[in-house]
Every structure is written in structure tokens, then in C-alpha cells.
Amino acid sequence: MAIIGKYFIFLGTLFTRREKLNVYWRRFMEECVGVGVNSVFIVAIVSTFIGAVSCIQTAYNLVSPLIPVSTVALIVRDMEILELAPTITCIVLAGKVGSNIAGELGTMRITEQVDALEVMGINSASYLVLPKVLAAMFTFPMLVILAAFLGILGGYLAGTLTGVITPRDYVYGIRDSFVPYNIFFMCVKPFVFGFLISTISSYQGYFTKGGALEVGQASTQAVTNSCIAILVADYLLAQLFL
């Protein structure tokens, strides 16, 4: 409980005593590259393969002649959009971005770089963390859209190359009974998860005490806590929006 209270106080300090706006703009751009652009590769790999695997496995399970083959594509699409693209991508990002943020801030803390900022009269929490949070909330939805696209494309490639589904059936399937609202829901999730991952990891890193060992522990803790938070939030969002 005390930790959760401290976490909310920490969130409060991000928004008080801010610095000049152009400073944030520059930092925001840097962080978008660090958080977003540098994650494109891993997100692309993971989502393409997950899409491919879900297509093959769904086809494997749907052997009934009563169900049209295009249903495979429909299932891949809905799994990708509703769950795999947003949640799995964000779990992967929690590992990559979360440990990165906690490690960076933890190192800055123990090498007194945070103190150096404070002594200059700069709100170190706001200066260091706020751009990361905004960058995560801005870039994660884009990464998830990319992931969903590549996932469905991966399913197409795997399905057609192995011959379990024809290109025509696949395209028919992914257009069949499409619900645009799901796309909106898909973008809400990474927006929320991005906030959770960046703030939880920043919190872990920012309050690191001790030395290199504790920085490592803070990174691990950041990833663990972010993943738990994502799963809980995933459930709550599903209750709330569907």
C-alpha cells in the first residue's frame, strides 16, 4: 500500500514545477526514437511469427468440412486485433523498454546524475520521466498497429505458402464481419499499457538505492511489475470496453 501511495505521489511530481516547453519537445523527440523507433525491429519479428503460428495452428484445429476455410483468416484477424497485437506486443515492450528505462534511471540515480539535475534547480523526475511517458503513450499504439498488420500478413504468408488456405479465402476471411470498433479498442490498450510500463519502470529506476547490483534488480522488478500491471489492465479494459 505504501508503495502504491509513493507511486501516485511520484506521478504527481511529474506534472508539478515543469521546465520550459521546448526542452520537453526536444526530450520527447529523443525518447520517441529510444522508446519507439528502436523497438520496431523486435515488434516486427515477434508479430509476424505470432501471426504465422496462429494461422497454422488455427487451420490445424479446424478440420470440420462444415466450417469454411476462410474462417481461419477471420479467427487470426480477431485474435490479432483483440489480444495478440496489443497485449503480446506490450509484454515484449515491457521487457525491452521497461528494463531499458529502469536501467537508465537507476544508473543515473546511483551515479548522482539525478542529484546533479536537482542541484541545478531542475525537477529531475519531470525532466527525465515525463518525456518517456509521453513518448511511450504516443509510439506504442503505432507499434501495435504495425504489429497487427504484420501479424495478419504473417498469417497470410504462412497460410498460403504451406497451402492450408488460398489467398482468396484468406482475404475474404479477414474482410468478413469486420467490426471497426475493435480497432479503436486495439489502440486504447497500448495507450494505457504504455503509460503503465513507462511510469512503473521509471518509478523502479528513479528510486534505486545502492549500486550496480540494485540497478539490475530494479530492471527485473520493473519488467515483472509492468507485466502484472498489463495483464490486470488488460482484463479491466476488456470488462470496460467490450
Next chain:
Amino acid sequence: MIEIKNIVKSFGDKEVLKGVSCILRQGETNLIIGGSGTGKSVLLKCIIGLIKPDEGAILYNDRDFYNSSLEVQQSIRREMGVLFQGGALFDSQTVHQNIQFPLDMLTTMSEADKRERVEFCLQRVGLEGTGKRMPSEISGGMKKRVGIARAIVMNPKYLFCDEPNSGLDPLTAVKIDELIKEITQEYNITTLVITHDMNSVMEIGENIIFLHSGHKLWEGDNQTLMHSDVAELNEFIFANKLLRDLRS
């Protein structure tokens, strides 16, 4: 001038500072000396406002730091330059960007003026031409000097250095000591140096404060240091064989 009044600070039930008072004079290098773990860094952090003391006051030219509004605290902070024990350079920025950082954040100077000021500070600490390197690519002594350059870039009125020459070879250590003393006299600022290096004590100690287990046991200059009758201080000074021989 900085007045330190009866600073008390505990962590949990461990009392680290037990009422330390002293005056840091302008235009002089003030030294805090003492063994490892006696609370020197904690006292420094209390003075510069990073750790709030449980009791006592810090007066910057009669402005009480902890009883001031945020605006006054900010303006006092803008008059401080601090060199941290490990340099505390931002590792994602080049040497030049590190030194320019306070100018970017706190002033409205033009880019050309900033560049000129940074070049001047680099030259002042004898590091011309290293501006493009990253902190990870320079040696420990150079980091300390970059740290000093960053501390003086805003023309501070108060300069704080936590162990500016620990871990350096004797020659570089002496150079850094001299640099600090020169800057202090040149700009007539109030300088506080924390050290346990006897060389620097003898070299630059104009006002020396000896800290021992949370108390100030002795205060004076490097002339009278050798002739004190405080047992703990003598033990600290004459740990070195050379100095022991010198006394006898």
C-alpha cells in the same frame, strides 16, 4: 558566505550529524576533512539542499535556504556549482553538451554565446579540444575536470566539490587543487571542498573543519593544523609516516 547552524541529521536511528555549525568564508577554500563514513558527504548534501536536515539552518548570505519559498531556493541553486564525488556527468551527452547543459536549461543565451562560454570553461580546466568526446571515453581525472567546468559555467557564487581528487595520481590531484584555488580567488566565490587527502589540506586549506563521528572537533587553517591538541585530529593527520617524521 555560508553559515551552517547546528545541523542534525539521522537516518533511522543512526545519528550521522550531531549538531555541526561553521562558517564558510567568501574568497577562501573551505575544507571539510575527516575519516570515511563520518558524514562529510551527508553534510554537503544538507548544505546544497539534497537532504533536508532534521534540525538546523543553512544561510546563504543571510538567506535561510530551508525556510525560503521555492523561488528563492531556485535562485540560490542557480548560484551554486557542484562537483559530485564521481563527476556525475550525463553519459548520453558529449563533454561539450554536458557543460552547456545548465546554460540550455537555465539561461536564454544565444547559441554562439553558449558555445563561446563552454569553450572558455573547457580551456579554463585545460581540456581544449575534448568537447566532442563522450564521458565514457575520457579518464577519471578528465571527468573530474569536466565536472568542474560544468560547475563553473554559470559563474557560481558558491562552489562545492566532493573529493575532487580522490582516485587521481598525485600530479593531477595537485593540478585540480590549484585550479579550484585559482577559481576561488579569481572570482571571489565561496568554495567548499571535501577531502581526506592530506596533500590538498596542506596545499589549499585556508579554513579547515575537522569532522569526527558527526561532531566538528576542530577548525582552523593549514598553519595551525599541525599543532592542535585534538587527539582524533592528530591521529587523522599523522596516519601518514612522512608527516609523522616531519613532526618529530
